[in-house]
Amino acid sequence: MGRGSKIEQAGMQQASGEKTPRTERGRRTLRKLLDAAASEFGEKGFHEASISGITRRAGVALGTFYTYFDSKDAIFRGLVKDMSDAVKQAAGEAVREPMSALEVERQALAAFLRFASEHKEVYRIIDEAEFVDPASYRAHYENTAARILERLKAGADKGELRSDLHEAQAWAIMGMNVFLGLRYAIWGSGDCDADEIARQANLLIGEGLSKN
Incomplete structure (x- = not known):
């Protein structure tokens, strides 16, 4: 399955130490392996997926896999990091x-919804990480919440948002975004109106639900 430009341009530092590719050819091969892993894990799940299935999809020799990753667990960890970076990007x-603080959140959510619509496997893979590699799973959400909180604080510094912001508000926004993606990008009929959904969510952030 082909991958969109967001994933193609995401960080390529999943292999560590001497396994980090040093050439453009090596980076392209790593990209092929990660893309193939996304398809393999996305379709079969971690336990049914195999290294041979990944290399077949990537069109590389089985031995090439071990130039970049030590095991199926290792490429799964690399893929979770890769997808997290792609969502961030x-x-x-x-x-x-210039963009107002609320507009920043609206645009960020719309972009995430479009990304999830194009890369539906991201939900299965991130969810499986909770059991396959809990550290990667936790890091994905902690880093995402930290980015949201940073954006909110920037809005507060500009006088656009309340000054008594709490970390819990960033986690609440992230939770809303995750489940909106699940409902409309993953469970939807394929015609996810990302801009309208993000607009509705933005009304909740900016105005709340109280009548007055």
Whole structure:
């Protein structure tokens, strides 16, 4: 399954030490392996997926796999990091200055919804990480919440948001975004109106639900 530009441009540092590719050819091969792993894990799940299935999808020799990863667990960890970086990049590219704090959140959510619509496997893979590699799972959400909190604090510094912001508000926004993606990008009929969904969510952030 082909991968979109957001994933193609994401960080390529999943292999560590001497396994980090030093050449453009090596980086392309690593990209092929990660893309193939996304398809393999996304379709079969971690336990049914295999290294041979990944290399067949990537069109590389089985021995090539071990140039970059030590095991199926290792490439899964690398893939979770890769997808987390791609989500971060998709949201980051949607944010342009000058933009109000609420507009930043609206655009970031819309970008995430579009990304999830194009890469539905991201939900299965991240969810499986809770059991396969809990540290990667936790890091994904902690880093995402930290980015949201940083954006909110930037809005507060500009006088656009309340000054008594709490970490819990960033986690609440992240939780809303995750489940909106599940409902509309994953369970939807394929015609996810990312901009309208993000607009509705933005009304909740900006105005709340109280009548007055």
